[in-house]
Amino acid sequence: xxxxxxxxxxxxxxxxxxxxxxxxxxxxxxxxxxxxxxxxxxxxxxxxxxxxxxxxxxxxxxxxxxxxxxxxxxxxxxxxxxxxxxxxxxxxxxxxxxxxxxxxxxxxxxxxxxxxxxxxxxxxxxxxxxxxxxxxxxxxxxxxxxxxxxxxxxxxxxxxxxxxxxxxxxxxxxxxxxxxxxxxxxxxxxxxxxxxxxxxxxxxxxxxxxxxxxxxxxxxxxxxxxxxxxxxxxxxxxxxxxxxxxxxxxxxxxxxxxxxxxxxxxxxxxxxxxxxxxxxxxxxxxxxxxxxxxxxxxxxxxxxxxxxxxxxxxxxxxxxxxxxxxxxxxxxxxxxxxxxxxxxxxxxxxxxxxxxxxxxxxxxxxxxxxxxxxxxxxxxxxxxxxxxxxxxxxxxxxxxxxxxxxxxxxxxxxxxxxxxxxxxxxxxxxxxxxxxxxxxxxxxxxxxxxxxxxxxxxxxxxxxxxxxxxxxxxxxxxxxxxxxxxxxxxxxxxxxxxxxxxxxxxxxxxxxxxxxxxxxxxxxxxxxxxxxxxxxxxxxxxxxxxxxxxxxxxxxxxxxxxxxxxxxxxxxxxxxxxxxxxxxxxxxxxxxxxxxxxxxxxxxxxxxxxxxxxxxxxxxxxxxxxxxxxxxxxxxxxxxxxxxxxxxxxxxxxxxxxxxxxxxxxxxxxxxxxxxxxxxxxxxxxxxxxxxxxxxxxxxxxxxxxxxxxxxxxxxxxxxxxxxxxxxxxxxxxxxxxxxxxxxxxxxxxxxxxxxxxxxxxxxxxxxxxxxxxxxxxxxxxxxxxxxxxxxxxxxxxxxxxxxxxxxxxxxxxxxxxxxxxxxxxxxxxxxxxxxxxxxxxxxxxxxxxxxxxxxxxxxxxxxxxxxxxxxxxxxxxxxxxxxxxxxxxxxxxxxxxxxxxxxxxxxxxxxxxxxxxxxxxxxxxxxxxxxxx
Numbered sequence: 060x061x062x063x064x065x066x067x068x069x070x071x072x073x074x075x076x077x078x079x080x081x082x083x084x085x086x087x088x089x090x091x092x093x094x095x096x097x098x099x100x101x102x103x104x105x106x107x108x109x110x111x112x113x114x115x116x117x118x119x120x121x122x123x124x125x126x127x128x129x130x131x132x133x134x135x136x137x138x139x140x141x142x143x144x145x146x147x148x149x150x151x152x153x154x155x156x157x158x159x160x161x162x163x164x165x166x167x168x169x170x171x172x173x174x175x176x177x178x179x180x181x182x183x184x185x186x187x188x189x190x191x192x193x194x195x196x197x198x199x200x201x202x203x204x205x206x207x208x209x210x211x212x213x214x215x216x217x218x219x220x221x222x223x224x225x226x227x228x229x230x231x232x233x234x235x236x237x238x239x240x241x242x243x244x245x246x247x248x249x250x251x252x253x254x255x256x257x258x259x260x261x262x263x264x265x266x267x268x269x270x271x272x273x274x275x276x277x278x279x280x281x282x283x284x285x286x287x288x289x290x291x292x293x294x295x296x297x298x299x300x301x302x303x304x305x306x307x308x309x310x311x312x313x314x315x316x317x318x319x320x321x322x323x324x325x326x327x328x329x330x331x332x333x334x335x336x337x338x339x340x341x342x343x344x345x346x347x348x349x350x351x352x353x354x355x356x357x358x359x360x361x362x363x364x365x366x367x368x369x370x371x372x373x374x375x376x377x378x379x380x381x382x383x384x385x386x387x388x389x390x391x392x393x394x395x396x397x398x399x400x401x402x403x404x405x406x407x408x409x410x411x412x413x414x415x416x417x418x419x420x421x422x423x424x425x426x427x428x429x430x431x432x433x434x435x436x437x438x439x440x441x442x443x444x445x446x447x448x449x450x451x452x453x454x455x456x457x458x459x460x461x462x463x464x465x466x467x468x469x470x471x472x473x474x475x476x477x478x479x480x481x482x483x484x485x486x487x488x489x490x491x492x493x494x495x496x497x498x499x500x501x502x503x504x505x506x507x508x509x510x511x512x513x514x515x516x517x518x519x520x521x522x523x524x525x526x527x528x529x530x531x532x533x534x535x536x537x538x539x540x541x542x543x544x545x546x547x548x549x550x551x552x553x554x555x556x557x558x559x560x561x562x563x564x565x566x567x568x569x570x571x572x573x574x575x576x577x578x579x580x581x582x583x584x585x586x587x588x589x590x591x592x593x594x595x596x597x598x599x600x601x602x603x604x605x606x607x608x609x610x611x612x613x614x615x616x617x618x619x620x621x622x623x624x625x626x627x628x629x630x631x632x633x634x635x636x637x638x639x640x641x642x643x644x645x646x647x648x649x650x651x652x653x654x655x656x657x658x659x660x661x662x663x664x665x666x667x668x669x670x671x672x673x674x675x676x677x678x679x680x681x682x683x684x685x686x687x688x689x690x691x692x693x694x695x696x697x698x699x700x701x702x703x704x705x706x707x708x709x710x711x712x713x714x715x716x717x718x719x720x721x722x723x724x725x726x727x728x729x730x731x732x733x734x735x736x737x738x739x740x741x742x743x744x745x746x747x748x749x750x751x752x753x754x755x756x757x758x759x760x761x762x763x764x765x766x767x768x769x770x771x772x773x774x775x776x777x778x779x780x781x782x783x784x785x786x787x788x789x790x791x792x793x794x795x796x797x798x799x800x801x802x803x804x805x806x807x808x809x810x811x812x813x814x815x816x817x818x819x820x821x822x823x824x825x826x827x828x829x830x831x832x833x834x835x836x837x838x839x840x841x842x843x844x845x846x847x848x849x850x851x852x853x854x855x856x857x858x859x860x861x862x863x864x865x866x867x868x869x870x871x872x873x874x875x876x877x878x879x880x881x882x883x884x885x886x887x888x889x890x891x892x893x894x895x896x897x898x899x900x901x902x903x904x905x906x907x908x909x910x911x912x913x914x915x916x917x918x919x920x921x922x923x924x925x926x927x928x929x930x931x932x933x934x935x936x937x938x939x940x941x942x943x944x945x946x947x948x949x950x951x952x953x954x955x956x957x958x959x960x961x962x963x964x965x966x967x968x969x970x971x972x973x974x975x976x977x978x979x980x981x982x983x984x985x986x987x988x989x990x991x992x993x
Contacts, residue, residue: 102225104129109232109243112256113333122250260332261289270339271327272457276320277345281338283329285312295331299340345462346455348388348435356383356439361507361575375468378442379506384469385438386451393456397428397435400450400464422447446470477504479511479570479584487589491598492555492563498588500534501548502572510573511535511547514583517564528560531571547572555592565591596790598690605687609680610776613712616676617769620719623669624762627726630666631755634659634733660733667726670758673765674719681712684776701779708775711768718765722758729754788859792926795851799919802844806903806912842903845915849896852878852922859929870932874925 104125111117117125233240242257263284273279285291289312296304297316307314314331321342328337351371357363358381369376371386378384388397404422424447428437435453450464483498490496502511512534517527535547553568560566570584593601637659640652688705732751856878863871899914 099222099225101129102222102229105243105247106225106228106232108247109229109240112243112246113236113239115335116256117246119250122246126247126250258332258334259290260292260334261286262329262331262334262336263289264336264338267338270341272341272343272459273318273321274459274462275342275344276322278317278320280315280317281327281329282313282315283331283336285309289334290332292331295329297327297329299327300325343457343459345459346390346392346394346453347461348453348465349391351386351388351465353378354385354387355379356385357506358382360577363507371467374466375470377470377472380442380444380471380473382442383439384442385436385440386467388435388437388451388453388465390433390435390453390455393432394430394435395454395456395458397430397437397451397453399426399428399437400452402426402447402449405446419448440469442469442471444471472505474574474576474579475505476579476582477502477508477572477574479572479582481513481568481570481584481586481588483588486586487591489591489593489598489601490555492560492592492594495552495554496590497550497552498568499548499550500570500584501546502535502570503546504572504574505545507545507575508535508547508572509575511571513551513568513570515553515558515566515568517560517566519562519564523562525562527564528555528558528566530558560592563591563593563597565589596794599790602687602691605683606776606779609683609687610773612676612680613769613773613776616673616680617766617773619669620673620762620766620769623666623673624759624766626662627666627755627759627762630659630662631752631759634751634755660730663726663730663733666758667723667730670719670723670726670762674716674723677712677716677719677765677769681709681716684709684712704775704779708772708779711772711775715765715768715772718761718768722761722765725754725758725761729758788855789926789930791851791855792922792929795848795855796919796923796926798844798848798851799915799922802841802848803912803915803919805841805844806915838903841911842900845896845900845903848918849900868932871929874929874932877925877928 107125108117108122229240239257239259242254245252245254246256263286271281281297283295283297291312292309294306294308295314296306298304299318299321305316307316309331314329316327316329318327318340321340323342325340326337327340328335330336353369353371353376355367355369355378357367358379360381376384402422402424403419404424406418406420410420422445424440426437426440426449428435428451430436430453435451437451440447446469448466448468450466452461452464454460479500479502481498481500483496500511500513502508510533512532514531516529519525519527532551534549534551555561555566566589568588568590570586571581573579573581634656637652637656641649641656643649643652684705688702688709691702691705729751732754856875859871859878860875863875896914896918899911899918902911902914
């Protein structure tokens with residue numbers, strides 16, 4: 060270092076000082092330029108933010124870029140500039156080269172002096188005096204120059220003016236706009252922070268920070284409000300995305316812009332004064348109600364604990380009066396609120412109507428609407444006497460309202476009376492006293508059946524000391540005291556014996572039902588089922604009447620069939636004659652014959668139609684006979700011989716029906732054959748072999764077969780009726796014999812009875828007036844019964860005489876002679892009186908109990924003997940060969956027929972047992988319910 064200093068001192072001091080001053084000034088100027096440039100960049104960067112954001116908002120990324128560029132002058136340009144002019148101009152030779160740029164000759168000489176001073180080789184070869192002389196020469200020449208003129212162009216003045224101007228602009232801006240200035244400093248220095256841009260006009264868009272949800276594809280309005288501290292403006296503009304700007308006037312501190320419906324997300328820009336803002340638009344479908352249910356709480360009298368849910372797919376619902384109803388609506392998204400619109404009620408008669416609605420008035424009814432999530436619950440609404448209607452609207456959590464409110468109409472309905480029904484095989488029929496009957500009872504009600512049952516009222520066929528039957532039965536009871544059934548249907552079995560019906564009578568059955576509505580009277584069915592409960596004897600008489608009707612119907616069918624057969628035979632002859640005349644050589648005669656042939660051929664279908672009608676009539680009669688046969692076989696109403704005749708009669712009717720069908724087909728074939736012949740009666744086709752005559756003859760043959768079968772059926776019907784009548788006479792006599800025996804037993808009881816001691820019970824009897832009341836009643840009862848026996852015997856005698864006259868059956872005359880020999884008054888073995896039964900009645904009247912007993916017993920023996928004699932009279936002879944014999948025309952021999960009767964009897968007994976069991980079970984259920992609810 061000492062050597063270098065010694066060498067440096069060789070440069071003239073004045074030159075060294077001059078170079079050092081030049082270097083310092085260069086450094087000062089260029090460092091000042093770098094600092095001013097950095098300051099200018101920073102201030103301009105701030106001014107850009109300050110100035111531009113008075114009109115538009117600069118995004119954060121752009122503000123950040125601006126800040127980087129502003130600081131880059133300090134961070135990049137200044138170091139480069141200082142490095143160029145300071146660090147690269149530290150040595151004398153670097154300064155000399157810079158001076159050479161301005162003063163080339165001088166600069167080169169100064170650079171030579173500096174190099175001369177620093178080169179060691181020259182020091183050895185050049186004398187020091189010479190070097191000093193050269194340096195002084197250069198120093199003298201440099202002294203004459205002002206090195207400031209060699210300085211590079213300087214920008215520090217311009218940069219100073221620029222910086223001063225920028226600072227001035229900033230100061231002026233701050234002076235007039237301090238708030239924007241302070242806001243600009245924050246936004247300039249910290250662009251990464253969410254510092255809100257300051258504007259004098261400030262929109263309050265806090266509510267839109269998450270975007271604005273608008274109805275999908277529907278026109279909408281957007282309102283922008285100014286903050287309280289905002290400057291008020293007159294006009295503002297807005298646009299959707301890139302659409303043209305629309306301008307509107309402010310109304311106070313807000314401005315509203317309308318927009319057309321949108322289907323996709325977008326952005327709305329708004330500007331006013333120095334403010335501009337943007338909000339996101341999210342088109343969203345309006346909330347809808349997917350389903351509405353009505354929860355109905357029934358009136359207390361129905362006893363229903365669970366509410367009923369009804370689908371309100373429509374807007375009208377009819378609800379029982381006194382019910383409470385809640386509507387439950389399910390939306391497609393979460394809701395914020397729901398409200399009931401105005402409620403209207405149906406106007407009452409005489410009320411003044413206002414407005415367009417001519418039937419409804421505003422109601423003072425209040426209905427609450429609660430929202431939980433997606434569910435809206437309204438009510439409860441008391442359904443009273445008025446029809447009401449109202450609307451329901453809702454709003455979702457996005458603020459979207461329903462596109463249109465839901466309307467509801469609630470109509471109260473009264474609890475209607477139930478409707479009972481009764482059904483049976485027919486609405487009126489006869490039934491044996493020993494058989495149970497089945498009928499169906501049903502009931503319907505709108506809100507539930509309480510009780511259901513049936514009543515019966517009997518009416519005796521003739522006066523009787525036994526009153527007719529009367530009663531009722533309940534067959535439906537509510538389960539757990541809750542009416543759940545809106546309809547009820549059940550088959551009821553009624554057993555006459557179980558219900559105390561022992562005498563023939565007509566019983567009328569009626570169904571009834573009770574409603575749940577309090578104080579409503581029992582409702583009875585309009586239909587009734589009338590059942591005539593009869594004895595076997597009455598059933599026999601009924602069958603006899605039916606057989607007589609069947610016989611008359613068969614005779615009518617026979618008569619009609621014979622008439623049709625005669626017409627068929629006449630038609631056949633006329634057709635043959637017309638065919639012969641059609642071949643006549645006389646043209647007129649042939650022409651008339653041909654016309655007649657056409658007319659006659661047209662009558663064949665009419666005859667075939669009558670045969671078809673005859674077949675249908677036979678089938679109807681046969682159906683009746685089969686029902687009679689089944690009824691008689693089940694109840695043993697007719698004897699075996701009569702049943703066989705009915706069976707054979709049915710088979711003959713089947714045979715007759717088949718013959719009628721064959722006759723009809725033959726007629727049809729005859730018609731076809733006639734149509735295929737030409738006008739001369741010859742076949743059109745030579746190979747055609749059908750001949751009308753043969754088909755007509757076949758039809759006549761079948762008609763005769765049908766007539767024969769019908770004739771046999773009529774005879775069998777007559778014979779079966781006669782057999783039944785004879786059996787009826789036997790049964791009637793047996794019944795009278797039993798009645799006479801009952802009178803005998805009554806006399807025995809009265810004879811053994813203890814009467815008053817002061818009454819003389821002599822064999823000669825006593826005057827009726829003198830007897831005590833107890834004996835008077837006993838005598839009156841016995842006397843009336845005996846009088847009825849006498850009357851019945853007289854009727855039997857008359858009927859039997861008429862029957863014998865009609866049938867001429869063997870053995871009946873002997874029975875009649877036996878009955879006439881005593882004339883119903885003188886038993887042939889009675890010698891005590893000329894008037895046998897009158898004598899018995901006379902003994903009864905005078906309380907001659909011993910004599911009355913003798914006569915009564917004698918009469919019972921006589922009447923029973925007549926019954927046996929009548930049963931033996933006219934009986935069919937036994938079949939040859941003992942039991943079994945040849946099979947009857949019906950196809951069954953005696954053994955098979957007896958087996959069939961036994962099977963039918965077993966089936967009937969099983970049906971009766973089953974029916975009686977069902978009847979007892981129904982009565983048991985009724986008693987159990989009544990005992991439980993006492």
